[in-house]
Amino acid sequence: MADIIRLLPDHVANQIAAGEVVQRPASVVKELLENAIDAGATEIKLIVKDGGKTLIQIVDNGIGMSVTDARLSFERHATSKIQKAEDLFNLSTKGFRGEALASIAAIAHVEMMTKTETDEVGTHIKIEGSKISSQEVAVVPKGTSMLVKNLFFNIPARRNFLKSDQVEYRHIADEFHRVALAHPQIAFHFYSNGSEVFMLPSTDFRKRIVHIFGRKTNEKLVPVHEDTKVVRISGFVHKPEFAKKSRGEQFFFANNRFIKSPYLHHAILGAFDGLIKPGTHPGYFLCLEVDPGTIDINIHPTKTEVKFDDEHTLYAYLKSAVKHSLGQFNVVPALDFNQDPNLNTPYGYENKQVTTPHVSVNAGFNPFQEDTPTASRGGGYTKTSAKGWENLYEGLQVNKQEFEPSTIAFESEEINSTIFDHEKNQVDAVTTTFQLRKKYIITTIKSGMVVINQSRAHQRVLYEKFLKNITIKEAVSQQLLFPLSLPFSSGELEILKEIKDNLCAVGFVFGEINSETVEVKGVPVVVVESEVQMVMDQLISDFQMEISADSFSQSDMLAKTLSKTLSVKTGEFLDQKSQIALVNDLFACKEVTLSPFNKPTYITITENDIDRKFI
Ligand code: ADP
Numbered sequence: 321m322a323d324i325i326r327l328l329p330d331h332v333a334n335q336i337a338a339g340e341v342v343q344r345p346a347s348v349v350k351e352l353l354e355n356a357i358d359a360g361a362t363e364i365k366l367i368v369k370d371g372g373k374t375l376i377q378i379v380d381n382g383i384g385m386s387v388t389d390a391r392l393s394f395e396r397h398a399t400s401k402i403q404k405a406e407d408l409f410n411l412s413t414k415g416f417r418g419e420a421l422a423s424i425a426a427i428a429h430v431e432m433m434t435k436t437e438t439d440e441v442g443t444h445i446k447i448e449g450s451k452i453s454s455q456e457v458a459v460v461p462k463g464t465s466m467l468v469k470n471l472f473f474n475i476p477a478r479r480n481f482l483k484s485d486q487v488e489y490r491h492i493a494d495e496f497h498r499v500a501l502a503h504p505q506i507a508f509h510f511y512s513n514g515s516e517v518f519m520l521p522s523t524d525f526r527k528r529i530v531h532i533f534g535r536k537t538n539e540k541l542v543p544v545h546e547d548t549k550v551v552r553i554s555g556f557v558h559k560p561e562f563a564k565k566s567r568g569e570q571f572f573f574a575n576n577r578f579i580k581s582p583y584l585h586h587a588i589l590g591a592f593d594g595l596i597k598p599g600t601h602p603g604y605f606l607c608l609e610v611d612p613g614t615i616d617i618n619i620h621p622t623k624t625e626v627k628f629d630d631e632h633t634l635y636a637y638l639k640s641a642v643k644h645s646l647g648q649f650n651v652v653p654a655l656d657f658n659q660d661p662n663l664n665t666p667y668g669y670e671n672k673q674v675t676t677p678h679v680s681v682n683a684g685f686n687p688f689q690e691d692t693p694t695a696s697r698g699g700g701y702t703k704t705s706a707k708g709w710e711n712l713y714e715g716l717q718v719n720k721q722e723f724e725p726s727t728i729a730f731e732s733e734e735i736n737s738t739i740f741d742h743e744k745n746q747v748d749a750v751t752t753t754f755q756l757r758k759k760y761i762i763t764t765i766k767s768g769m770v771v772i773n774q775s776r777a778h779q780r781v782l783y784e785k786f787l788k789n790i791t792i793k794e795a796v797s798q799q800l801l802f803p804l805s806l807p808f809s810s811g812e813l814e815i816l817k818e819i820k821d822n823l824c825a826v827g828f829v830f831g832e833i834n835s836e837t838v839e840v841k842g843v844p845v846v847v848v849e850s851e852v853q854m855v856m857d858q859l860i861s862d863f864q865m866e867i868s869a870d871s872f873s874q875s876d877m878l879a880k881t882l883s884k885t886l887s888v889k890t891g892e893f894l895d896q897k898s899q900i901a902l903v904n905d906l907f908a909c910k911e912v913t914l915s916p917f918n919k920p921t922y923i924t925i926t927e928n929d930i931d932r933k934f935i
Pocket residue numbers: 351355356359380382383384385393394398399400401414415416417418419420421422463464
């Protein structure tokens with residue numbers, strides 16, 4: 321048999337390698353940013369278009385390359401960073417595989433301009449699908465500019481696999497955050513589709529965090545410091561009360577490199593144990609410095625997991641360092657120079673007269689009496705209508721009946737509930753209800769009774785209402801007496817801009833939006849003013865994961881989030897009128913049986929069921 325084994329041509333080998341190195345535009349951004357940092361740049365500019373699919377450009381003022389190096393840099397296994405295998409155990413650079421440029425050049429149109437300090441002129445190289453198409457002398461400043469266009473132009477399957485521009489942009493922004501946080505002393509500029517996203521001056525770690533995540537972050541941070549023989553720990557954790565529902569702001573850096581470590585993450589969770597509500601996640605920005613010989617950076621190009629020699633010790637140190645910081649912050653706030661001013665005792669207090677505490681007793685208290693309605697909740701079920709404030713409501717077509725949910729004409733279509741279909745008379749006649757354990761509403765039907773989960777039922781009602789508002793754009797806004805100015809980070813602002821149209825459709829009214837704050841002038845009627853920030857934060861964190869380009873799923877997600885956040889919760893007392901209104905509203909919905917999250921809204925217990933229990 322003839323010999324059949326052949327060496328793959330370089331461009332094919334490069335394309336295969338590219339599959340590992342470059343998964344999406346964000347991988348290119350990461351590799352090129354790291355090269356710029358390895359080149360000693362003090363200023364780096366990142367420009368992207370269409371989520372990096374059309375263009376990614378990175379300009380640095382680092383050491384640049386000579387003509388020969390410029391050409392060699394695109395060869396596979398061409399690196400200036402290691403020479404022998406032992407060097408792998410003492411890495412101080414980000415790159416070392418010498419594969420990134422070769423891989424990128426195999427699957428995109430690449431242009432590089434570069435010049436060293438000492439060379440008079442620089443080099444301009446164009447390369448497409450691993451082939452150099454031109455090489456010229458160029459007059460350029462010291463440093464390197466890499467231009468990557470039309471990613472995956474020659475691998476349509478990979479190109480089609482990319483997500484929407486917004487999603488790809490978010491991956492790039494995440495990568496950018498990681499690199500920018502790991503190197504606060506380097507100045508970064510980031511532009512997307514022609515507009516400036518970040519302009520980060522050279523600074524310290526704390527200010528870098530604040531520049532990226534917004535002004536309001538500053539007061540959330542508690543410093544962490546621990547110096548031991550094995551590791552130097554520095555950075556910040558969020559104060560426990562700022563723990564979030566989403567796991568957004570959690571960063572570990574080891575020797576200035578972003579890493580993921582579920583094990584060390586667990587150490588942080590341990591330190592926060594008992595301090596944060598279940599289901600919420602602490603924020604942290606922690607830097608570990610260890611001897612480069614004791615850390616094994618994953619050889620896989622895109623993996624961020626690393627292996628530490630003595631992980632157990634590190635775990636213990638980390639947990640105690642974070643615990644210590646949190647303890648110090650809680651117990652002796654005076655020692656914390658970055659303390660929250662709210663924790664201070666006002667100066668006047670020292671001389672204040674001591675008064676005997678006064679306990680007031682309600683002599684008429686009857687423990688067996690039902691509770692009185694609690695403070696107003698969204699949805700209007702316990703809200704007394706805002707009489708006299710009508711003039712504050714925007715929109716001429718305001719229908720005052722909005723405030724009486726029982727009278728909202730929901731859908732003009734036939735009510736199509738399964739139980740009520742043939743019991744139509746009862747629908748109009750729901751007049752008796754009973755609230756069980758502030759959780760269920762019970763009402764009777766001809767064949768027996770229905771037990772309605774109040775929270776899920778209200779979610780369903782609100783969900784359909786918001787979805788309808790979005791689709792037919794007839795939401796009713798409640799104008800705020802004093803517009804609120806809410807702080808957001810630039811990442812959050814990006815998301816807000818994406819969903820702004822839909823937010824307006826459900827009744828939000830926005831004023832000026834600048835680089836750090838958003839002015840909110842009006843909110844949907846069901847939103848209480850004190851909850852606006854909470855509602856917006858929840859919306860952003862829900863959308864943070866994935867913004868869909870498709871407008872239906874965006875509306876759907878918005879309606880879901882709002883219904884979840886604003887619904888009456890288990891544990892809330894509803895007065896008789898609200899109970900009846902909720903039941904009627906639920907059974908006027910298009911889909912009665914399920915909450916927007918596909919959970920049953922009610923169960924029926926027939927007379928037969930009950931009879932059987934008595935046998
Ligand atoms: P690696 O970073 O693993 O060495 P790359 O393919 O990313 O491999 O880069 C190959 C080589 O090209 C680097 O080792 C470096 O010498 C050179 N290089 C790449 N980017 C730059 C840059 N921005 N400035 C200076 N030199 C660079």
